[in-house]
Amino acid sequence: MTAPRLSAILVCVVPAALATIGLVGAVSAGDETGPAPRKADAQAVPSIERTVRLTVRVEGNGGDAYVELPLAQSDEHQTITDETLVTRGFQVEEVMRDGNRLAILTFPKLEGPRRITYQFTARIRSTKVDVPATPVSVGDPPEEDRAWLRPTRHLQSTSPIIREKLIGFARPRMEAGENDAIRLAWDLARTAYERRKDGSRTVLKATRTGHASDRGIDRLFATFLRTSGVPSRPVFGVDVGKRKGGRLTTWVEAKAGGAWVPMSAPRNLWGRLPNRYVKLAHGDRPFIVREGVESVRFRWKISRPVHTAEEVQ
Amino acid sequence: MSLRISARPLVGGAARALALVLLLTAGPARAALEADVVLVYGSSWRQVLPAYAAAAKAPEAGSPAVARLPPVILWTTGEERWTEDVLRRLEPKKVVSLGPPGASGARLEIPGEVRHIEATDERMGSVLANAAFDEGDAPPAVYVAGGSGLGPALAAAALAAADRAPLLLAGARLHVTVREAGALARKLGAKEIVVVGEGDATALAAAGGRRVKVLSGDEALAAYAARARSRHLVLASPADATGPFSPPKLSLLSVPYALGKGAALSWVDGSSPEEVAAALESRGEGPYDFVTIIGDHLAVPMRHVEDIDQVAAGKADPRIHKVPPFVDPDGAASDRAVGRLAALDAYDLSRWVARLLHDVSDRQDGKGALVLANADHKFILGEAISRTTSAELANAGVRVESFYREEITPELIRKELPGHGLVLWEGHPRDLTLDDDALPAPESSLPPATFFLQGCYTLDRSDPYLLIERGATSVIGTYMAVYSASGSGFARAFLSSQLHEGETAGEALASARNYLLAIVELKKRRGHKDWRKTLRAALSFDLWGDPTAPLSVRARRPRKAAVTASLRGDRISMRIPASRLPRVEAGPYNAEIRPGAQLSALYDVDESKPGRRLVELFFAKVKLPPELGDDPQITAPYDESTYAWVWAPRTRKLSLLVHEAAVPKGAGRRDVTLRFQVHPGGKVSK
Numbered sequence: 001m002t003a004p005r006l007s008a009i010l011v012c013v014v015p016a017a018l019a020t021i022g023l024v025g026a027v028s029a030g031d032e033t034g035p036a037p038r039k040a041d042a043q044a045v046p047s048i049e050r051t052v053r054l055t056v057r058v059e060g061n062g063g064d065a066y067v068e069l070p071l072a073q074s075d076e077h078q079t080i081t082d083e084t085l086v087t088r089g090f091q092v093e094e095v096m097r098d099g100n101r102l103a104i105l106t107f108p109k110l111e112g113p114r115r116i117t118y119q120f121t122a123r124i125r126s127t128k129v130d131v132p133a134t135p136v137s138v139g140d141p142p143e144e145d146r147a148w149l150r151p152t153r154h155l156q157s158t159s160p161i162i163r164e165k166l167i168g169f170a171r172p173r174m175e176a177g178e179n180d181a182i183r184l185a186w187d188l189a190r191t192a193y194e195r196r197k198d199g200s201r202t203v204l205k206a207t208r209t210g211h212a213s214d215r216g217i218d219r220l221f222a223t224f225l226r227t228s229g230v231p232s233r234p235v236f237g238v239d240v241g242k243r244k245g246g247r248l249t250t251w252v253e254a255k256a257g258g259a260w261v262p263m264s265a266p267r268n269l270w271g272r273l274p275n276r277y278v279k280l281a282h283g284d285r286p287f288i289v290r291e292g293v294e295s296v297r298f299r300w301k302i303s304r305p306v307h308t309a310e311e312v313q
Numbered sequence: 314m315s316l317r318i319s320a321r322p323l324v325g326g327a328a329r330a331l332a333l334v335l336l337l338t339a340g341p342a343r344a345a346l347e348a349d350v351v352l353v354y355g356s357s358w359r360q361v362l363p364a365y366a367a368a369a370k371a372p373e374a375g376s377p378a379v380a381r382l383p384p385v386i387l388w389t390t391g392e393e394r395w396t397e398d399v400l401r402r403l404e405p406k407k408v409v410s411l412g413p414p415g416a417s418g419a420r421l422e423i424p425g426e427v428r429h430i431e432a433t434d435e436r437m438g439s440v441l442a443n444a445a446f447d448e449g450d451a452p453p454a455v456y457v458a459g460g461s462g463l464g465p466a467l468a469a470a471a472l473a474a475a476d477r478a479p480l481l482l483a484g485a486r487l488h489v490t491v492r493e494a495g496a497l498a499r500k501l502g503a504k505e506i507v508v509v510g511e512g513d514a515t516a517l518a519a520a521g522g523r524r525v526k527v528l529s530g531d532e533a534l535a536a537y538a539a540r541a542r543s544r545h546l547v548l549a550s551p552a553d554a555t556g557p558f559s560p561p562k563l564s565l566l567s568v569p570y571a572l573g574k575g576a577a578l579s580w581v582d583g584s585s586p587e588e589v590a591a592a593l594e595s596r597g598e599g600p601y602d603f604v605t606i607i608g609d610h611l612a613v614p615m616r617h618v619e620d621i622d623q624v625a626a627g628k629a630d631p632r633i634h635k636v637p638p639f640v641d642p643d644g645a646a647s648d649r650a651v652g653r654l655a656a657l658d659a660y661d662l663s664r665w666v667a668r669l670l671h672d673v674s675d676r677q678d679g680k681g682a683l684v685l686a687n688a689d690h691k692f693i694l695g696e697a698i699s700r701t702t703s704a705e706l707a708n709a710g711v712r713v714e715s716f717y718r719e720e721i722t723p724e725l726i727r728k729e730l731p732g733h734g735l736v737l738w739e740g741h742p743r744d745l746t747l748d749d750d751a752l753p754a755p756e757s758s759l760p761p762a763t764f765f766l767q768g769c770y771t772l773d774r775s776d777p778y779l780l781i782e783r784g785a786t787s788v789i790g791t792y793m794a795v796y797s798a799s800g801s802g803f804a805r806a807f808l809s810s811q812l813h814e815g816e817t818a819g820e821a822l823a824s825a826r827n828y829l830l831a832i833v834e835l836k837k838r839r840g841h842k843d844w845r846k847t848l849r850a851a852l853s854f855d856l857w858g859d860p861t862a863p864l865s866v867r868a869r870r871p872r873k874a875a876v877t878a879s880l881r882g883d884r885i886s887m888r889i890p891a892s893r894l895p896r897v898e899a900g901p902y903n904a905e906i907r908p909g910a911q912l913s914a915l916y917d918v919d920e921s922k923p924g925r926r927l928v929e930l931f932f933a934k935v936k937l938p939p940e941l942g943d944d945p946q947i948t949a950p951y952d953e954s955t956y957a958w959v960w961a962p963r964t965r966k967l968s969l970l971v972h973e974a975a976v977p978k979g980a981g982r983r984d985v986t987l988r989f990q991v992h993p994g995g996k997v998s999k
Contacts, residue, residue, distance in 0.1 A: 138557045140357065146390045149559075151657040153747065153756075156778055158561045158657045160609035167558055201750060208773050215750065227559045236751075248751055287751040 037129040037261050037271065047126075048275050050240040051082070053119040053301040060110025061294035065090070067105040068289035070236065070281030072120055077127045077262075078278055082305070083120040090116060098147060100281045110293065121305045124240070127273040132257040133180040136170070137229025148231035148255065152284035154202065154219050155234070157226035161207050165192070166224050182254055182263075185224035189217050189265040214266040215250055221265040222252045231255035233282045235262070240302045241276030247300040253282060345370050345477065346445045348428075349405035351385045352396075354412030354419060356562050356659040358463055358554060359434035359482050361387065362470040364411055365568050366456065367445035369474035377575035379541050380474045384667035385569050390419065392660045395782055397422050398758045399664045402673040411437070435484055442479035442497055451502035452478035454526075455494040459483045459510030463551035463564065464580050468533035469509035471568045471578055475540045478503065487512055488520040495521030509533045530580075538577040538598055545576035545861065546593065546601035548586050553612035560612075562659040566666045567607045570654070573670035574861065576605065581613050586638040590649075602964070603819055603860045606638060606653040607662075613653075618642045618852070620793070622845040635792040637855040640826065644833060644848050646968060647826045648961035650819025652787075652860035657778045668761050668786050669859045678760035679732035681712030682866050686739040686801075688721035693900035695767075695797025697927060698912045699739045700897035701904050702805045708894060708908050709812040710869035711735075717899075723748055731757040734866040735765070737808075739801050742768035746779040759784035763818070763858070763865040765807070766790040767800045777857055786865065787818055787858030791850075798914035799850035803829055806911050806932065811864040813875040813909050814934075819860020824968070826851050827959050828932050831970035832913050834957035835930075839972075847913070875909030878933030878969065885935050885947075885989040887971060891982045901925050915972075929973040937965050937991060944995025949988065951975040956989070967991075 058067055071094070072080045085092065090105040105116060141149050151157045169188045178184070193199070194211040203223045206212035212220060218234060225232035232254045239249040251264040251273065262273035273279075281287070290296045346368045353361050369380040384403055388396040400408075406425045410417055417429040432440040446452065456473040458466035458480065466482060473480040479497060483490035487508070494506045498521070505524040508517060518525040528536065549567035553560050564580075571578040577598060581589050586606060594600050606613045615635040621642075623631035636642050639649045656662040667673070684706075686692075686699035696717055703715040714733070716725060726745050730736065738745065747753065764780050764787065771777070771790030780788055789807070791800070806825040810816040816824060829851035836844040873892040878885055889907060896905040904912060904927040915928040937945055943962050947969065949955075955975035959968045969989065976985050 136557045140355065143390070150389070150391045151559075151778075152391075153753075153775070153779060156657060156775060158559045159778065160611040160655075161773060163558050163560075164611055170558075202744060202747065202775050204773060204775050205744075208770060229557070229559070286753050 037132060037257050037259050047123050048240075049121060049123045049305055050278075051119065051121045051303045051305045052238055052240060052278060053117065053303075054238075054298060055301070056116040056118070056288065056296060056298045058107075058110070058114050058116065058290070058296050059294040060107065060112055060114065061292075062109055062111055063292035065105075065107040065110035065293045066289075066291040067116070067293070067296065069103040069105060069116065069118060070287070071101045071103055071118070072122065072278060072280055073101050075279070077125060077273055079123040081121045081123070084118070086117040088114055088116065090114065098283055100283065100285075102281075122240070122278045124275040124278060126275040127262060129261050129271045131182060131254070131261055131263070131271040134182050134230050134254075134256045135179045136174070136181040136184070141229065141231075145231045145255065148233050149226050149229065151226070154284050155223040155226055155232075156203055157223045159204060161204050162223055162227055165207050166227050170228075181228035181230045182225065182256060185221055185228055185230070186263070186265055186270065188224055189221035190268075193217060193220065195266055217266040218250050218252050218264060221263065222254075225252075225254050233260075234284055235279055235282045236287045237277045237279045238300060238302075239276055240278060241274075247302065248287060249277065251277070346409050346441070348383050348407050348409040349425065350383055350400065350403055350408045352408060352410040352421070352423065353385065353387045354410070354416035355389055356387050356565065357413075357434050358466060358562070358565055360411055360413065360437050361385070361565050362458070362466055362568070363438035363441045363480050363482065365470045365572070366473035366478065366480035367441040368409070369477050369572065371477065372575075377543065378573050379537075379575050380477065380572045382474065382569050382572050382670075384671050385663060386667055387565075387660050387663040388421065389660060393421055394756075395661075395664060395758070395784070398784065399667060399673060400424055402675055403667070403671060411441075438479075438481040439493060439497075442481060446479050446497075446501050448500055449502060452476060453503065454478050454505045454507045455498045455501070455503045456480045457483055457487070457490050457494050457506060457508045459487045459490075459508050459512055462510070462530070463554050464582070465510045465530035465533065467549075467551055467564060467568055468530045468537065468578070469507075471537045471571060472507070472509070472533050472540075474568065474572050475537055483510070488517060491517045491521040491525065495523045498523045534577075534579055535598075538593075541571070541575055541577045543575045543577055544599060544601055545574055545603040545605070546590060546599065547571040547574070547576045547578045547605045547607060548581050548589060548613060549578070549607040550581050550612035552582050553608050561609060561657065561662075563608045563612065563654070563656060563662050565659050566654070566662045570605065570607065570666045570669070573666075574605070574859075576603070577601070581608075585616075586613060590639075600963070602649060603817075604639060604649050604651045605860055606651070608653075609655040610635060613638070615792075616642065621849055625845050634849075634852070636852050637792070640852055642852060644830050644851065644959075646830060646959040646961035646966070647823035648963040648966070650817060650823055650860040652819050652822075652856040652858045652862075654859075655777075655857055656781050661778070661782045665781055665786070668784065669862070673761055673784075675760075678734065680734050680867050681714065682706050682735040682737065683729050683733040684713060684715040684737045684739070685721050685726070686715070686717050686737075687899070688718065688743070689741040690718050692740050692797035692801075694902055694914060695739055695801040697897055697899035697902035697904055698798065698801035698805055699737070700899060701894060701906055701912060702737065702801070702808060704894040704897065705805065705809060705812065705908060706866075706868075708873055709871045711812075711866050727757075731759050734760060734762045735864075736762060737765045737767065737804060738771075739767040739804060740797070742766065742771045742774060744775045744779075746776050746783070756783065761786040761865070763787040763789070763862075765804055767795070767804045769794040772855055772857065781857070787856065787862060789818075789822065789854060789856050789858075791853040792855060793849055793853040795850045795853050796846050796914070798912075799829060799832075799847050802832070802911060802913045803850060803854055809875070809909050809911065812868055813871065815863070817860060818856055818858055818862045822854065822856045822860070824934060826854065827934070827961070827968040828911060828970065830959045831932065831957050831968050832930070834959060835954075835970050835972065838957055839954045843914075871908055873908050876907060876931050876933065877909070878935055880935045880937065880991075883941060883991045883993075885933075885967075885969060885991060887931055887933055887969070887987040887989070889931055889976060889985040889987065891984045898924070902927055904929075911970075931971040931973070931987070933969050935967050935969065937967055939965070940993065941991050942993035942995045946992040946994045948990045948992065949975070951987070
């Protein structure tokens with residue numbers, strides 16, 4: 001799905017106001033197939049505000065450079081303001097694809113390094129929703145869910161290794177009357193794998209070896225959901241509360257009761273997303289897609305926003 | 314140009330009749346769908362199976378096919394990239410695009426002239442029958458798949474396509490469909506209606522107004538097998554299309570594959586593949602020298618064995634391994650060429666089957682071989698053997714690019730993977746396709762290549778599925794841990810069989826397995842203790858691909874002649890040529906061997922020379938006549954520790970392995986002929 005090209009973005013800096021154009025809610029309503037998730041009564045957690053700067057270094061090799069950069073979107077969890085994209089010679093077009101807002105950056109015959117800087121301010125609220133029970137499904141899914149149920153590179157949901165693991169785990173519980181696919185997938189991902197920092201990140205290897213990294217457990221959970229007929233998708237986000245190391249992080253969204261709800265099995269986030277996470281993109285896709293370049297590297301800078309006030313005397 | 318036919322859900326007979334009239338006037342009369350490619354949106358068998366019957370044409374003269382079917386490619390949202398890729402390769406001029414109402418609006422770039430046909434699951438059979446057949450076509454029958462089971466429907470589709478006859482799929486009311494079949498039969502000039510499933514022929518004949526024959530699913534398969542008359546059997550499990558937890562529906566693709574290969578077709582539901590093949594052969598079908606299994610290991614199960622090496626070592630909780638079908642866990646010789654088509658879903662498999670049956674190569678495809686060995690610096694012995702395999706390929710005129718150790722980088726893999734017809738990975742397994750987590754390389758489509766992933770558990774990783782998704786035609790890998798010498802020896806034996814004897818992928822796999830099994834026998838004769846690891850390697854390898862496929866790269870007659878063997882009377886002569894491949898070295902190991910010679914973990918240590926010289930092994934296969942019995946014994950004027958064999962009674966093939974110590978001292982660098990005597994043993998047929 002390609003959104004109308006926004007001519008205003010062809011300049012190097014995205015006016016902040018444009019950030020709200022064409023938003024697709026991350027917690028969006030779909031077909032109401034069951035009780036919709038509702039906001040749980042949560043302790044009042046204040047929102048926080050952070051400025052996020054992502055610097056991407058693209059090394060050209062003389063080819064036509066193509067870079068896809070996810071742009072943050074406002075939703076119930078986060079409000080994005082003061083958004084700028086400094087492209088330094090790259091042509092830019094904003095598109096919506098699979099619910100992601102993407103900056104498509106191109107540079108013909110790019111030689112040498114170029115920097116792209118993407119900056120925004122996010123007001124982030126903690127999210128907590130009840131997750132309605134969702135039965136294991138049989139038969140063909142609704143058209144709009146197909147994309148989030150198919151096996152993909154990291155979510156090999158129809159692999160016999162995955163199906164065997166899930167069936168072996170779920171069958172006794174289903175025979176005992178349980179039929180909540182999300183709970184079954186959650187319990188399997190959380191209990192059947194040893195959580196290790198250096199564990200496997202791929203679902204098949206994790207299932208063979210029995211250990212998985214946090215990324216691997218998130219992928220396992222999303223994979224088991226798809227196997228059970230529950231639409232799911234990995235999410236890329238930035239952890240603004242992390243002080244050291246890589247700030248790029250992942251969790252999972254499951255479609256329950258017609259809405260996408262945040263979950264993370266390794267971090268025990270059942271329908272919860274703390275206010276330290278800013279969502280950037282979803283789906284089993286690279287964080288930054290690139291073609292025709294030698295290499296791409298990126299780094300983050302997180303800061304508290306500085307507001308200019310006027311002294312009235 | 315785009316022609317659109319739509320048969321949305323109909324209400325009442327008049328509306329249905331009107332829709333049919335519109336359909337019949339939509340295009341010119343034709344005996345089958347005029348299509349270079351048939352696209353089907355979704356994977357509903359009620360959409361797919363009638364398409365097989367409607368698109369089938371008579372096979373070309375000399376073709377083994379039972380019917381000539383254009384590529385039938387299933388696709389859905391998310392499959393656009395690879396579907397468009399295979400369409401680009403197929404370069405169709407006419408495409409028929411099928412799907413439920415509204416499907417043709419789905420976004421897919423389709424080359425050529427496109428004809429859209431939309432109908433509900435219930436109506437697609439009828440719509441296609443009327444679109445593809447016309448008065449005077451006079452098919453032998455109109456087929457009706459009765460009941461709700463997929464097995465009989467698949468059998469009916471195969472039979473209908475073989476007869477170039479229309480197929481209707483009955484719903485809950487069989488007699489209604491038979492009545493419709495009767496009207497169709499009258500229009501087309503078909504003399505009878507064949508119902509596959511259950512039903513009362515007399516009552517159905519009254520409904521159809523035509524003679525009705527009722528065949529069970531098994532009878533339909535037998536009738537189809539009689540048309541195929543092949544030594545190739547396709548096994549699938551229709552149960553893989555129903556139930557919870559995302560069944561992959563791979564059995565849907567068993568029909569076009571069997572039709573295209575001219576192979577018989579059967580189901581394994583509740584039985585093992587070995588039992589099914591034996592049962593068919595016992596009733597006079599076959600014999601089946603080639604078996605293609607369509608389905609993953611949940612649909613078509615594999616035997617499980619405890620790790621033989623760990624059991625011998627007394628480990629209390631040994632690993633459990635899967636053993637490929639038709640492989641004997643105790644090490645009996647392999648006697649069938651077996652391959653498995655296991656993809657993540659029917660969409661991937663439909664493209665794979667299209668690649669296997671139709672030429673999808675394009676001029677951009679690399680034709681040579683890529684060898685990547687010992688990327689982790691751990692398998693020096695395997696690297697030494699791998700270097701001789703590269704030399705063997707080069708000797709047969711194959712363009713080879715080989716990389717070792719630190720030369721193998723993610724960038725190199727990314728760059729080289731799409732450019733070759735054969736990729737041999739040897740060493741510690743890794744997923745070549747996954748790359749970095751956040752910044753993976755662009756997903757390149759692949760040429761119709763063979764990927765030989767020689768390492769531990771390589772078929773239990775992500776790569777095989779992703780390689781197939783992107784365009785590979787074969788993946789050879791393992792279900793167990795494999796030591797590098799056995800693994801590299803297996804790969805070398807596999808490629809030698811293809812290069813020097815023209816064996817297909819399945820035959821070469823069986824030959825390489827028998828080579829390792831003969832090594833086990835030789836090691837036992839020589840008193841080596843570690844033969845169990847070799848046996849485990851022999852049981853490990855499996856082919857995901859077409860067992861009848863030839864070598865995937867261009868080769869020519871070898872520059873230097875290879876080891877050969879022949880039988881005259883009851884004597885086997887093995888000719889060992891003088892000329893050798895270039896010497897290779899890796900760490901302390903070195904080898905300078907003759908073309909077609911094999912290697913394993915056996916080496917000589919000569920105190921006067923540095924390093925460890927790998928021992929040459931000579932391996933040959935000979936078919937023995939019945940008069941040499943069903944348990945022949947071999948003797949030779951050489952020490953008994955220098956030769957061993959394995960024997961496959963079903964094919965009467967003897968695989969003979971000879972240690973270089975059997976070559977007379979002083980032979981120097983000249984051709985040598987070794988002679989072996991075959992003694993009749995067991996039951997002897999005169």
